[in-house]
Amino acid sequence: MNPNKTKGILVILMILLPLMLMANNLVLENISITDINTSTDVANIEFDISWDNSFCANGGGTMFSAGNWDAAWVFAKYSVDGGAWNHCTLATTGHTAPNGSEISNPSASSDNRQAGVMIYRNAPGFGSNDWDNAKIVWDYGTDGVADDASVSIRLF
Numbered sequence: 001m002n003p004n005k006t007k008g009i010l011v012i013l014m015i016l017l018p019l020m021l022m023a024n025n026l027v028l029e030n031i032s033i034t035d036i037n038t039s040t041d042v043a044n045i046e047f048d049i050s051w052d053n054s055f056c057a058n059g060g061g062t063m064f065s066a067g068n069w070d071a072a073w074v075f076a077k078y079s080v081d082g083g084a085w086n087h088c089t090l091a092t093t094g095h096t097a098p099n100g101s102e103i104s105n106p107s108a109s110s111d112n113r114q115a116g117v118m119i120y121r122n123a124p125g126f127g128s129n130d131w132d133n134a135k136i137v138w139d140y141g142t143d144g145v146a147d148d149a150s151v152s153i154r155l156f
Helices: 003-020
Strands: 024-037 042-057 072-080 085-087 101-104 116-121 125-138 151-155
Touching: 024 125, 024 151, 042 072, 042 116, 042 151, 072 125, 101 125, 116 125
Parallel strands: none
Antiparallel strands: 024 042, 042 125, 072 085, 072 116, 072 151, 101 116
16 A cells, blocks of 8 residues: 555544544433342332433444444442442343433353443434433342342442
């Protein structure tokens, strides 16, 4: 390849790349524990999520389809009775994605324990995301949390 052509392509990429990487202002709010099931020791962590300058181009629909998109990696921590903060073990299935979004589990470990999820657009589009009532399933029994424990939750 011509060295001048290579340099030209690199310059164009250096100019355009910052324009494509502008997702910002991620907000997680209205976080609560809902739908506690004491027989299976799971509960939903419900929340609203929004961010600006989101994109999904050339694909969408699933995390692993061809194309380019942004996503938010969401994970949770819990504290029992004001003690130390620990990672929540999330279920690998059963999450509830708001309309226009999808939640996937790209990092399930070999024992099917999940540290976090990705949430992203489920179809091509550009602009702000503002999704209410997303739910991720916390397997609090696996984390050794008692049904009647006083628990605080934080999302990151």
